[in-house]
Amino acid sequence: MNIALHPCPNATTLAQTLAADIAQRLRDAVAERGQALLAVSGGKSPVPLFQQLSQQALPWAQVTVLLVDERCVPPDHPDSNSALVRQHLLQGEAAAARWLPFFDTLPHFDADTDLPALTTATNQRMRGLPWPLDVAVLGMGEDGHTASLFPHAPGVEVALTSTAPVAWTRPSTAPHARLTLTLPTLLAARCLVLPLPGPAKQAVFQRAGVAPTADLPISLVIHPSPSPVHVWTAP
Numbered sequence: 709m710n711i712a713l714h715p716c717p718n719a720t721t722l723a724q725t726l727a728a729d730i731a732q733r734l735r736d737a738v739a740e741r742g743q744a745l746l747a748v749s750g751g752k753s754p755v756p757l758f759q760q761l762s763q764q765a766l767p768w769a770q771v772t773v774l775l776v777d778e779r780c781v782p783p784d785h786p787d788s789n790s791a792l793v794r795q796h797l798l799q800g801e802a803a804a805a806r807w808l809p810f811f812d813t814l815p816h817f818d819a820d821t822d823l824p825a826l827t828t829a830t831n832q833r834m835r836g837l838p839w840p841l842d843v844a845v846l847g848m849g850e851d852g853h854t855a856s857l858f859p860h861a862p863g864v865e866v867a868l869t870s871t872a873p874v875a876w877t878r879p880s881t882a883p884h885a886r887l888t889l890t891l892p893t894l895l896a897a898r899c900l901v902l903p904l905p906g907p908a909k910q911a912v913f914q915r916a917g918v919a920p921t922a923d924l925p926i927s928l929v930i931h932p933s934p935s936p937v938h939v940w941t942a943p
């Protein structure tokens with residue numbers, strides 16, 4: 709298991725310290741390569757981090773922000789990760805960032821018929837990016853999913869192996885069909901970050917640390933990752 713632990717005394721300190729760490733990594737990337745690629749997860753946990761990161765002074769105009777995964781809902785839907793990022797991250801200093809959602813609109817979407825075409829269109833949109841990611845901020849659910857790599861979900865086999873940037877999954881344990889960065893795309897990131905607040909998630913993470921298993925997709929990140937996965941914890 710290739711991890712670097714960053715224990716924090718509380719969730720506020722975690723958000724503040726991690727935001728400063730990510731900001732420095734982005735500054736370094738822009739200094740070295742003239743641009744930076746940041747991918748962030750949705751869900752509830754990242755909001756304090758987004759609010760801290762949005763206040764960081766860095767050359768945001770040279771930073772492209774994209775999602776780790778997206779629910780296949782319109783951008784103004786309450787479950788949209790794009791809406792979450794626009795509301796909490798792309799504010800203040802970070803409003804100057806280059807924002808690249810997986811899609812701009814989603815009229816009349818039917819997952820049964822439209823997922824392959826949406827995936828193809830998103831991959832076309834993502835192909836031109838300066839891969840690999842400089843920083844990917846992962847999340848983890850209590851079922852061990854990360855991104856939208858849900859255990860044994862329809863589509864996850866492709867998402868775990870495809871070298872395309874994005875693939876679809878259709879979890880039965882979470883709402884909406886999703887588009888997700890593929891596991892190879894995530895593993896190629898220069899820096900993987902996993903904020904892990906609270907004992908429940910940390911207990912799941914401990915189980916994932918035993919061995920790589922499709923039952924806990926986060927384990928398929930932390931075991932093979934060529935660089936340490938930075939795990940930030942708070943009680």
Ligand SMILES: O=C(O)[C@H](O)[C@@H](O)[C@H](O)[C@H](O)COP(=O)(O)O
Nearest residue numbers: 749750751752753847848849855
């Ligand atoms: O779109 C999503 O659902 C997220 O990207 C997802 O992978 C999230 O990171 C985990 O579900 C944890 O979510 P919480 O932070 O809300 O616990």
